[in-house]
Amino acid sequence: GDSVTQTEGQVALSEEDFLTIHCNYSASGYPTLFWYVQYPGEGPQLLFRASRDKEKGSSRGFEATYDKGTTSFHLRKASVQESDSAVYYCALSEWTGFASALTFGSGTKVIPCLP
């Protein structure tokens, strides 16, 4: 079945550092790709999504570009802040014909440290 792979389980970096979280997917069709963010004690919430090759999604300084050639959707942010402390999930949706079923990657915990 369809799957998503995130290689970084946890990323610790100084405030204002550049953040990259890698996401690769495996799907038989042409899935929509998502980045969700989860803060402690809350449910995941959508950061942004992309549905087409070369489409760029962005929100709150985060961005990712759908790359069908490399089957990737890597998350990047130029300057990480303390408020970005959360778990980030790459996900893809599978259309069942009636609704979308979302499959999440394993998640990456971002830990900003004071410089």
Added chain:
Amino acid sequence: NTKITQSPRYLILGRANKSLECEQHLGHNAMYWYKQSAEKPPELMFLYNLKQLIRNETVPSRFIPECPDSSKLLLHISAVDPEDSAVYFCASSLGTISNERLFFGHGTKLSVL
């Protein structure tokens, strides 16, 4: 997110039976139950669209979902097992297009003694 309400927020059980409740005020057609174990991503358990069960993943038979109307979702749990300790999230979506986003509630944290 007050648009999807889940109750209770916390639940501690021995081997009793209990029901989790969810209600969405977004006018969505599709509703979901996801299970999130500690340090793991959410995993789909059940998916309903317009009250019809569309997706039923491999879930122990002690979990029984119910969708009394398109805005409400229940999860009945009988004779819980320690492996059931997790946060159970309710979610909803439009249920009409293929790239739609899901909205999640705050979850019910289940602790099994």
